[in-house]
Amino acid sequence: MTLRRAATLAALLFITTPVLAMALQEEGAGSPLFSINLGLVIWTWVLFLLTLGVLAWKVFPYIAGGLEERHQKIQEAIDEARLSREEAGGLRDEQRELLEAARREAQEFVDKGKETADSLRKEILADARQQQSNMLEEAKREIQVERDQLVEEVRREAVEISIAAAERLLRARLDEEENRRLVREYLSELR
Numbered sequence: 001m002t003l004r005r006a007a008t009l010a011a012l013l014f015i016t017t018p019v020l021a022m023a024l025q026e027e028g029a030g031s032p033l034f035s036i037n038l039g040l041v042i043w044t045w046v047l048f049l050l051t052l053g054v055l056a057w058k059v060f061p062y063i064a065g066g067l068e069e070r071h072q073k074i075q076e077a078i079d080e081a082r083l084s085r086e087e088a089g090g091l092r093d094e095q096r097e098l099l100e101a102a103r104r105e106a107q108e109f110v111d112k113g114k115e116t117a118d119s120l121r122k123e124i125l126a127d128a129r130q131q132q133s134n135m136l137e138e139a140k141r142e143i144q145v146e147r148d149q150l151v152e153e154v155r156r157e158a159v160e161i162s163i164a165a166a167e168r169l170l171r172a173r174l175d176e177e178e179n180r181r182l183v184r185e186y187l188s189e190l191r
Contacts, residue, residue: 159183 162183 155187159187162186 163179
């Protein structure tokens with residue numbers, strides 16, 4: 001028998017009991033309103049106990065089973081919610097760790113970028129200083145070479161001028177070869 005049938009039978013028995021009691025009371029119409037009819041009381045108790053027995057035998061196990069099933073479902077839902085909460089907490093912690101790792105990695109990347117930029121700047125400055133130094137040295141060398149060339153040219157000119165002057169002065173007394181030798185000796189003494 002299903003739960004619906006047992007409930008229908010119990011409702012029918014509860015409804016019919018008072019109707020039967022009223023019918024039995026009307027049979028003894030001359031009795032007062034509050035009189036106790038022993039037959040009615042016995043039948044009421046018999047029907048009540050019979051209904052209670054049927055309910056205990058068929059309906060209450062279904063109700064208890066349904067309540068137990070509902071209790072198990074609620075407990076499973078609670079356990080599942082607890083597991084979900086723990087899992088969500090674990091995922092939240094994991095996400096926090098990942099976020100912190102990403103922040104550290106980004107900071108390291110920024111720091112490496114700064115270090116690279118600083119080293120590149122230093123390298124560029126060093127290269128620029130080296131180029132400046134090289135250019136300065138090259139300019140000094142060129143100036144020295146040009147100065148040496150100018151000094152040599154001035155010396156040659158001085159020699160030529162000296163020879164020309166000495167030649168004019170000493171034309172009668174010395175020959176040209178002797179004049180050159182004298183000028184060279186004089187210039188070597190100057191050095």
